[in-house]
Amino acid sequence: MTAVIPPRRSTALIGDDNRIVVGGRTLTWRTLHKLPQLPSPAAVLVDNGADALAAVRHHAVHGTELLVATSARVDLNMREELAQSGFAVVIADGHEHSVKPARLKRVEESGRVWLLTSGSTGRPKRIGHTLESLTTVRGHQQPRTWLVPYSPGTYAWWQVVTLSLTQPDQALVVIEPSELETWPTIAAEHGVTAASGTPTFWRQTIYRDTEALAKVPLEQITLGGEPVDQAILDRLREIFPQARISWIYASSEVGASIVVHDGKAGFPKAWLDREPDPGSDRPILSVEGDELVITSPHHGAGLDGAVRTGDRVEFAGENGDRVLIVGRLDTDEINVGGSKVSAGLVRNVLMAHPAVAWARVFARKAPLVGRMVAAEVVLDPEFGPITDADLVQWCTNRLPDYGVPRRIRFLDEIPQKETLKSDV
Amino acid sequence: MSELTRAEIRDLMGEVMKAQGKTLPTDDSADLREIGFRSLDFSELALRVEDEIGDELNFDAPGLRQIAKVGDVLDFIEQLQSA
Numbered sequence: 265m266t267a268v269i270p271p272r273r274s275t276a277l278i279g280d281d282n283r284i285v286v287g288g289r290t291l292t293w294r295t296l297h298k299l300p301q302l303p304s305p306a307a308v309l310v311d312n313g314a315d316a317l318a319a320v321r322h323h324a325v326h327g328t329e330l331l332v333a334t335s336a337r338v339d340l341n342m343r344e345e346l347a348q349s350g351f352a353v354v355i356a357d358g359h360e361h362s363v364k365p366a367r368l369k370r371v372e373e374s375g376r377v378w379l380l381t382s383g384s385t386g387r388p389k390r391i392g393h394t395l396e397s398l399t400t401v402r403g404h405q406q407p408r409t410w411l412v413p414y415s416p417g418t419y420a421w422w423q424v425v426t427l428s429l430t431q432p433d434q435a436l437v438v439i440e441p442s443e444l445e446t447w448p449t450i451a452a453e454h455g456v457t458a459a460s461g462t463p464t465f466w467r468q469t470i471y472r473d474t475e476a477l478a479k480v481p482l483e484q485i486t487l488g489g490e491p492v493d494q495a496i497l498d499r500l501r502e503i504f505p506q507a508r509i510s511w512i513y514a515s516s517e518v519g520a521s522i523v524v525h526d527g528k529a530g531f532p533k534a535w536l537d538r539e540p541d542p543g544s545d546r547p548i549l550s551v552e553g554d555e556l557v558i559t560s561p562h563h564g565a566g567l568d569g570a571v572r573t574g575d576r577v578e579f580a581g582e583n584g585d586r587v588l589i590v591g592r593l594d595t596d597e598i599n600v601g602g603s604k605v606s607a608g609l610v611r612n613v614l615m616a617h618p619a620v621a622w623a624r625v626f627a628r629k630a631p632l633v634g635r636m637v638a639a640e641v642v643l644d645p646e647f648g649p650i651t652d653a654d655l656v657q658w659c660t661n662r663l664p665d666y667g668v669p670r671r672i673r674f675l676d677e678i679p680q681k682e683t684l685k686s687d688v
Numbered sequence: 689m690s691e692l693t694r695a696e697i698r699d700l701m702g703e704v705m706k707a708q709g710k711t712l713p714t715d716d717s718a719d720l721r722e723i724g725f726r727s728l729d730f731s732e733l734a735l736r737v738e739d740e741i742g743d744e745l746n747f748d749a750p751g752l753r754q755i756a757k758v759g760d761v762l763d764f765i766e767q768l769q770s771a
Contacts, residue, residue: 590733601727630731631745631768638735653707670707671739 277324279428283409284452285434293321293429303352304372305329309338313438315356316416317466320425323377324395331378331390333417338380342388349390379419379516379564383481391516392565399426400520400562407433408484411451411459413444415683419516420489420642424460448476460486460512462684463496464622471621471644471678478503488512490685491589493612494529501527513589518571519562521547529612530580530588551577555593578606588612596624601633605667610637613662616671617655619647622678625669639669642678691769692740694762700736704729715748716747716759723758730761737765 280294299318306328308319316332323330331351338346343353350370351535355362365674377395380388400423410428414421424615428434437454439447448469451459459482461469466487469477485500485507492511500509513522524531539548544674547560548570556573576596582588590596590608598605607625614623622642630636643650652672659668692700702712710724715769720726738745745768 628735629744631734632727633731636731636735637730656707665728670728673736 278430278432279434282307282428282433283321284317284405284428284438285436285450287312287440289314290454293317295410296321298322298396299356300361302324302326302328302330302354303363304365304374305331305351305366305370305376306354307333307338307343307346307351307378308354308356309333309335309343310356310416311335313412313416313440315358316421317425317436317438318431319356321644324429327374329374329376329378331380331417334382334415335416337388337415339427349614355487376565377422379415381516389516391567393422393516395426395430397519397562397564398422399430401427401431405431405434406483408458409435409437409454409456409605411439411447411456411461413439413447413459413461413465413684416442418683419514419519420460423514423520446470448473448480451480452476456480457482458484458486460488462488463487463492464678464680465684466496466500467622468678470503471642472609474503482507485509488513488514489683491591491608491611492529493615495612495615497527499530515573517564517567518547518558518560519564521558521560522549523564528586530586533579533585533587538589551587554578574606576606598625598635598637600635600637600666603664604665605637605664607637610639610663610667610669611658613659614639614641614655616662617650617658619643619650620655624679628671633666636671637667637669638671638673640673640675642675690741692737692765694766696740697733697737697762697765700740701725701758702731704733704736713758716757716762718758719754720758720761725758725761730755733761734765734768737769741769 281292284291284293296314296318299322302322308330309331310316311334319330319332322328323463335355346353347364347367350366350368352366353364357471375394377393378399379391379393381391410424412421412424413679428436437451437456439450443450482504485504488511499583507528508525510523510525512520514520522531535549542547545561550557554576556575556577557570558573559570574593575589576591576593578588578590580588590606596607598607611623611625614620620641621644624640626638627635628638655672656668656670705712705725708729713723734745755761
């Protein structure tokens with residue numbers, strides 16, 4: 265028995281002949297290896313990009329109810345939970361695969377795609393989508409070759425993958441985790457013209473080898489998945505003066521909701537509380553207290569209406585006319601003896617220092633004031649010696665005294681999780 | 689890590705003051721308000737001590753009392769270490 269929820273997208277395979285470079289091979293969607301007929305619903309756990317793309321194409325052709333994720337993200341407990349929710353758990357490995365049958369027989373939802381949230385607010389949640397709701401880029405697109413550095417199954421990964429599957433002339437160059445440190449070389453070799461990554465991903469790349477990055481013929485640079493600060497936008501602009509540099513606010517819950525192309529951090533305040541436009545699929549943005557609230561047409565199943573994002577905003581700019589998304593509400597605000605400061609804003613100040621390649625700002629328990637602002641920093645090795653006192657002085661000139669990180673620890677390299685985010 | 693001596697705590701206190709462009713007087717009876725050593729500075733000193741000894745200080749252990757002079761700060765941190 266099958267419950268068909270949304271109509272399957274008829275344009276799903278328009279990109280079937282798009283080029284895909286994966287695992288050192290140049291293929292197309294059509295010539296990717298085929299997975300054996302999958303049970304439905306299926307949770308396909310993969311260890312490489314080729315298997316993940318093969319699962320997506322299988323879904324596009326057969327409508328299989330699908331969750332795709334890396335094996336590392338789905339621990340044994342979560343696999344058991346999936347089995348009890350009706351998913352057969354498939355471990356894919358090229359032409360080999362093993363299947364753990366579902367423990368619950370239920371009606372499949374044909375056309376349904378499940379995403380796992382990043383888990384930044386706790387255990388990953390399952391959010392229901394379809395190829396239709398994940399395809400947010402429409403209309404004629406310039407021919408592009410896209411980098412795919414994201415972990416399979418994340419919202420950002422689906423964004424690039426659906427673009428290639430549903431639009432002509434949108435090639436993919438898939439970067440496996442083991443290739444993350446040398447991706448610019450691979451990207452230059454295969455003519456990557458568009459790349460989307462977290463600010464941490466871009467910072468790490470600049471930090472490791474700016475020269476190699478500059479050789480990638482990028483025309484479109486996209487940032488998302490973490491708060492985007494002005495310093496990283498400016499640095500990318502220096503390296504790629506001709507490229508379009510965009511940042512996107514997107515999540516599994518509300519989809520891609522804010523897209524900004526003007527090269528500035530934040531978005532115009534005028535975008536808040538605009539009248540709904542029935543002719544467009546523009547989301548409605550608002551702020552309640554200091555929380556970003558979004559009503560989005562690209563939302564996950566059951567998340568229609570206004571969604572409280574849990575992300576904290578601050579108004580910046582000369583007239584407070586720019587809305588900055590500074591971090592998660594539950595971790596961003598640091599209360600120093602009754603004075604509140606945004607960890608995200610402190611981080612922006614630190615990262616605006618020319619010698620700082622990366623920074624994390626957090627609260628430390630302290631006597632008298634309860635909490636103090638502290639930071640971990642990675643320095644750009646090209647700059648001369650910088651001390652914690654230099655950075656404290658830099659912050660003292662730009663922040664109220666309670667916002668200055670008094671304890672700064674230097675790390676040797678930028679920490680990064682599988683989601684390409686760091687814990688900021 | 690072992691506890692810091694009073695002299696070592698004093699050195700750290702001097703570093704906190706120096707980072708603020710101030711100087712720590714040698715006299716333990718110097719008034720904190722007069723030398724510009726504020727609650728944020730005191731908190732920073734406590735964190736520096738924690739980083740040196742590699743352990744958290746138990747701020748709740750000693751009773752709250754007035755800390756008005758340089759010597760009070762040194763006494764208090766010494767007491768925190770042994771709490």
